[in-house]
Amino acid sequence: MRNRVNKKIVLCSLLIALCSFVAFASGNKDEEDKKPINNEWYLCVTQFDFSMLQPAQRIAGQVITKSLVDTFKTVSYRLRVSPEYAYYEDYAWRQAVNAAAKALAQKQDERSLLLFRGEPNWRYRNNLKKLDADIKKLEEELAKKMAEKPAVNNEPVFKLVQANLNGTFPEPPKPGRERRFAQEQKADAFLVGSVREFHGRFFITLKLYVLYANAFVYEDDIIFSMDDAAGAVNEITGRLTAVLSGNKPALIAIKTDPPEAQVLINGNFAGRGSVEEREHPPGKITVAVSAEGYTPELVETELSSGKVTEIDVSLSSLLYSRVNIGTPGFNGVSIYNGALYVGEAPYNLLMPIDTLGYITAEAKERKAAKIVFTAPAVQDESYNISLKLKNLPESGQKRVNKARSQYYWAWGITWIAAMIAWGANGVYTSQRDVLPNSSSQEFWNNTNTWSYINNGSLILLGAAAAYNVFQLSRYLYISTEGATPIARRGKK
Helix, strand or coil: CHHHHHHHHHHHHHHHHHHHHHHHHHHHHHHHHCCCECCEEEEEECCCECCCCCHHHHHHHHHHHHHHHHHHCCCCECCCCHHHHHHHHHHHHHHHHHHHHHHHHHHHHHHHHHHHHCCCHHHHHHHHHHHHHHHHHHHHHHHHHHHCCCCECCCCEEEECHHHHCCCCCCCCCCCCHHHHHHHCCCCEEEEEEEEEECCEEEEEEEEEECCCCEEEEEEEEEECHHHHHHHHHHHHHHHHHHHHCCCCEEEEEEEECCCCEEEECCEEEEECCEEEEEECCEEEEEEEECCCECCEEEEEEECCCCEEEEEEECCECCEEEEEEECCCCCCCEEEECCEEEEECCEEEEEECCCEEEEEEEECCCEEEEEEEECCCCCCCEEEEECCCEECCCCCCCHHHHHHHHHHHHHHHHHHHHHHHHHHHHHHHHHHHHHHHCCCHHHHHHHHHHHHHHHHHHHHHHHHHHHHHHHHHHHHHHHHHCCCCECCCEEC
């Protein structure tokens, strides 16, 4: 009896141990599933632009680049701000969902092709049952991936790309290829910079592009002499290091009047009216606020790490003046303000005060006129502008190119005539100086002939020079004939 009891106790103990092991293994699996991703954050330092430095000064530029890279090696981690975390979270989620959906689609295709294999019925049913079970699991996996977003490491390890560690700095991308460049370098951000001379000093400019924002989010510059190079490099790298580490991001809040005003932060749309507190890398930023019927404003400020910067912008209403546009002798002339059609002459154009205007008038008789003017600087004041229409040049006519070509030919003819005159005058002068010492009739006749040649070459040179001046004047007139005149306004 005691042996039976002992056996039961041993069996219960084994069962409890097995359940604990299964639970532990399941817990470990859940912990593995929740393991953070994107544990590293890579920066690529591109080749700085030294083209505006003298060759002897470019060594100093290379030393500055090396100092920057050495400083970046001291950064150990990066604290992700909310938009960056959301970007990588969404990116990883989409990758996981796409992979699960692709696996499900392949399995479904395999099931569809099973019918065409020509297998025996028993084998077809077994394979079909197996594929249906696999498809069900994949559907559950896809639903799970769609319902859960992966965990992204909020404090990834900061690293430089391998090329930088090897001492190689790739050429910076051309405008419009920044995102592709970052992906090709497998970097989360890249740094571009330039070093140039500025009145005997060095001027450094740095710009940081981050992949999650698809924009340059940080820009800094500093001017220093070579004696202060070490301190200047430490200062600018210190500010950049604070941005790269992401430690204690700055906060910015914007409130505008009117409420419908559009707000741009560093050229990126941030919202309309009030912009609630949002995280932003520390450093200089430019806030642009604009609304229809109001004067736009630019606000430049510097965000400090861990601090909230509040910006209030009240736009001023635009004040308008009138410009009366007339075309004497013509009716129904189309008036364009820039490229926008506004009406027919005579036309009263309402414009913000003291702003530059560009007006084009076009008539059906192939006549046109254009003019640049400044609107009155006083509200409700008006000016009269009278446009004199001229015939439009024929389609395909290249009068300026033709006049330029003729001027170049005239200049070439003048140069050749000058060479001929210089040579003829040299021969004639030499023979004339020797003539008193010679009694040869033939030599006298030859000298007399060169006298005629010399006079003829001088006449040719004068005619060529006059023709050259004419063609130059003609070319200058034709090339400036189509220039838009500046209006001389008549005050009403």
